[in-house]
Amino acid sequence: MTIDAVLTNGTIAPLPSNSNIMDLRKNLCGIRAQIIQCVVPPTLNMRGKPPCTDSAEFNFAENQVVRRLTALQNACGAGVLPQANSCMRMLDANMQQCYTKAGLSPSMFGSNETEIKGAIIGKDKEAASRFCGVRNTLFSCMRNVIDSCEGANEYMLLTGYDHASMEASIDLLCGDIDVYVEGLVCFQNPTDAVQKCLDSMSASMVDLAARQIQQNLDMTGFFSEYCKIRVDHLGCDMKAWKQSCSKAGVGLKNEFECTMLPSTCQKNINLQTMLKDNVCNTTSFYKEFRHPAGKNSASQLSTVLASVVTLLSMILIL
Known part of the structure; x- marks a missing residue:
């Protein structure tokens, strides 16, 4: 209780009476x-x-432990990341405001009654087309937010968020809207095999975060393991989804996630063989099934990115 009180300045748990926070x-x-x-x-x-x-319950519990230890590290000036300044702490909120400024509303991605998993660019064709039509306005606003905050881009790269990769991955989906939209139906219910891949990746990520704190891994050592976990998951995820969804859908999803990889991972020398010859080889994107000659694309797409959401939550604990 005292630890929580100190780390949150008394907002979660009360400070001991007559105590000095410093x-x-x-x-x-x-x-x-x-x-x-x-x-x-x-x-x-x-x-x-x-x-x-x-596994899922343990991942959640361990995540809570890591969050507290990360807060302890940061409070003591021992965190792996540089201290975030005031504008860095507002980055997420300010970037979210860009959606409103671009004329995008939450209703385009779901509703209060129904959660549409993986609705990255919209819940249906109309919403996706509208999103893609204003995405350059959205991206410009986000870049302005990042550029106006000194050190923000470097800080975000250290957390595993690569804005350039994000823009490229969104451009990819906007170039395949029909495949994207039809795939939202297929992948709302992950199979046991898909969930197993996700649980395994989540476990590896939270274990890595814990070991980084314990062993004081530097960013080079951390990202070496982080990138391998991401790439291993790509292979597992693609194989699992192929059991229940079309090659067109799995191919677009896989290309999306390969494009979404931070540049640090894409350039990792130790992963080049796995990336270029296996999970991110162009043959794994099944483009011939997404745009068959003489036919309209009528394939299904996996855009359920529960793995990405969990990953970001893993990233945020660092």
């Missing part, structure tokens, strides 16, 4: 290393053991 923080930081070594190894060792046999 003194409490100094004392807490003095035993930071001991706290980390006390918490992380036992947590990692519990994965898969009773009563922690449910």
